[in-house]
Amino acid sequence: MLLCVDLPGEIPEPAQWEELLDALDAVSPLIDDVRSGLAYLDMHGSPGGASAWMTQTRTLLSAYGRLPRLGVGLNKITARAAAYVADGSICRPGSEAGLLAELPLALLDIEPEIIERLTLLGIERLGDLAALPHGPFVRRFGSAAARWHELARGIDRRPFLPRSRAVAIEAVIFGEGRAVDEAQVFFALRMLLTRVCSDLERCGKRAGALHLALELEDAGTAAFDVPLAMPTADERTMFEMMRAKLEGVTFEAAIVGLRVQARILEEGGEAQALLRAVDFDPARVVVTIARLEAILGESVSRATTRQAHLLEERFAYEPFALDKPKMTAAHPESDRCRSEGVRKVVPQLRLLEVREIPVELRAGEPAIVDRQAVTQCTGPWRIQERPFTPAPVARDEYDVVLADGTFARIYHQGAHWYLRGVYE
């Protein structure tokens, strides 16, 4: 039997939700955390009956000021339906269809657009959906519709995914003297990291981030978060990262205590070089990025592209992070080129700092750009963005070849002309 815990009203913050789930551990150690505010507890083999489980859950959550809606059923959909119908309901075996028939489609957690489409077809309740012929319905709405149809009939094949147990891995040194120079701090740090890495190995985990807390002699404290681009259990990598983070930092007083905590723990070991689809060492990448960021004061990024009309909105930067290692490289563009054996040369646009330029027109198109004759010109292409906002963009873009061989992208906006970039 599953116990559905649904918190109506305001969705709890992630940290608060984690706290509530930890409290629910007392009811059942197996909790499927669906989303913030909704969880299922596996009650198979738990002592007492459904009423006792619900009383215990209600008592626990009331201590946090929360009034949950609870329901018990054989699977997720029936447990949730029971909680939806009335707090404390139980869906007995055999009564699933009757219970679900009058409930709204929103219980299936499907997109509002699909619900709207179904409503237009006169399907407003789960009972209406269950009554539809399976084959034609799936053919019309796609393979996902097969699952909705089953759910509407009380058949739920979604697996129960128990949340992983929170493991705290940390090492502390305190009351063993005071450190005034960096060599002493690094020595202590190395010792703590050895302990942390040994604990990580024992648990078969890797840390995605480290947290370093320092206690100073004058009762002050300092804390540093050290994100790792790739989860690791490698002591050397962690130490190099910490050292890069502490580079150039000075403290008002001697350090008397250190605490290192491993955070964002992930399961599994590290991919071996022989099986990796890439030829670089993730641990070394992490350390190098930390060093670069320490000297530049800016983050090393990687670019992502997106659909947009404006050139400058077609890409974005995000802090560089290595993707999870894959055993095989899968990249359609690379694979296509590899199969062809040759690569085409593609013109590269370089975005220059936008500056106003003098342009003379002849027959409605640019003839002299930035004091140079235009030998070829294509355009204009009108771009209009955000027309109903306080900052609308309306511009005409041109590609021009100038007499000196410069191939440029220029645009006309308002009464002015601007140089946007050059093709190199």
Next chain:
Amino acid sequence: MVALAIRDEGKIAAFEALKAELSAKVGPASLAVEGAVPTAIPELDRLLAGGFPSGAVATLEGTTGRWSLAAGLVAELTRRSLVAILDDGTLYPPSLAEAGARLEHVLVVPARKALEVARAVDILLRSRICRLVLMPAIALRDAIWSRLAMLAHRSGVLLVVMVARAGAALSAVAELRLHCAFERAIVHGKRGLWGSFAGFDFCIDLRKHKHIPSALLGTARLRAALR
């Protein structure tokens, strides 16, 4: 400082004749640079006797065409390796992606000042995490160019400098110098609204290659075309 000079005119003539004879025997097709980084652009690989030399400093000079070549190299290397680009704010990643580069394997390092660029390149070369480091042209002391060349050589990383025209110090340490020159634009359709830019033709002039005799340095014509 020791100045080395051949004063005997006869010896100079004999040396030049020997060079010409050897060059005639070793044709470009028979040359193959060991450990070269191929670009998968056949004309360029043929010109470079296999590709860019790894563990070296190379310059891509001129204006139009040099970044198109670099993008091909980035695309080829990012299949399995990391590439670092020192960005002065002019990088346009969608073009790079169009050339086939895996952007998730490209480290974009924001560095604008000469000192920042030099230090970042130093760290990248020493770390050996990338097979290619692309940097913009900056004014550096001769000693720094020599150090970067030595680091590139030791680490086996290819350092490509994008520069309009290489200075004396950079020319001296560069094992490879390629100059790109715009030839003509390719426009589909008519001028103006009814035309569209489809690419351009450009000429590559191999000005220096450590492993290729100067008599065999050649040129190639390439077309950069939008997909």
